[in-house]
Amino acid sequence: MTLSRRLLLRAAAAMLSSTASLGAAFAQTSLPPTPSCDDGDDPTPQQTAGPFFKPRSPQRQSLIEPGMGGTRIALTGMVLTRTCRPVPNALLDLWQADARGNYDNRGFRLRGHQFTDAQGRYRFETIVPGRYPGRTPHLHLRVQAKGRPILTTQLYFPGEAGNTGDGLFDPALLMRTQPAAGGIEAKYDFVLAMR
Ligand SMILES: [Fe+2]
Numbered sequence: 001m002t003l004s005r006r007l008l009l010r011a012a013a014a015m016l017s018s019t020a021s022l023g024a025a026f027a028q029t030s031l032p033p034t035p036s037c038d039d040g041d042d043p044t045p046q047q048t049a050g051p052f053f054k055p056r057s058p059q060r061q062s063l064i065e066p067g068m069g070g071t072r073i074a075l076t077g078m079v080l081t082r083t084c085r086p087v088p089n090a091l092l093d094l095w096q097a098d099a100r101g102n103y104d105n106r107g108f109r110l111r112g113h114q115f116t117d118a119q120g121r122y123r124f125e126t127i128v129p130g131r132y133p134g135r136t137p138h139l140h141l142r143v144q145a146k147g148r149p150i151l152t153t154q155l156y157f158p159g160e161a162g163n164t165g166d167g168l169f170d171p172a173l174l175m176r177t178q179p180a181a182g183g184i185e186a187k188y189d190f191v192l193a194m195r
Pocket of ligand 1: 052097
């Protein structure tokens with residue numbers, strides 16, 4: 001074996017072991033998994049709609065408007081049945097507070113709906129909502145397969161100081177988030193109570 005080949009192999013082995021330890025560190029600190037098809041029968045928990053839902057929101061993936069403040073967030077995921085089947089054409093309606101914790105009750109700012117694609121996927125582009133009295137930051141959603149009951153729920157942000165003091169907070173509704181260019185990326189898969 002030539003010297004350079006041996007060095008190369010040693011470098012590869014070192015890289016593998018550091019990857020393994022990174023993986024182990026990540027596994028120790030990672031969040032509890034969001035409810036998804038791999039843990040079986042648990043549909044996404046229902047939560048109150050609260051007082052600010054408005055019907056007939058515009059159909060759109062991006063709720064961001066010019067001049068809107070706040071940290072950008074790209075929220076993606078799937079709508080699944082309890083048996084892991086993706087639900088195409090499922091309705092997702094999102095409404096939320098702005099970065100200062102205020103809802104737009106006159107218009108449709110930070111409100112929008114869309115339908116999952118043929119693979120059951122969705123994507124919203126929005127901002128991280130602010131806190132308002134009594135509530136940790138959260139997104140409100142209604143999710144519905146065509147002709148089926150509506151799942152009304154809320155999603156939460158990991159690491160928010162206000163989570164523990166909010167009586168509605170449910171760790172099963174934590175998004176998985178990571179920093180991304182210009183903001184954060186978040187993931188959440190909804191599981192509907194259907195097979
Ligand atoms: Fe709210």
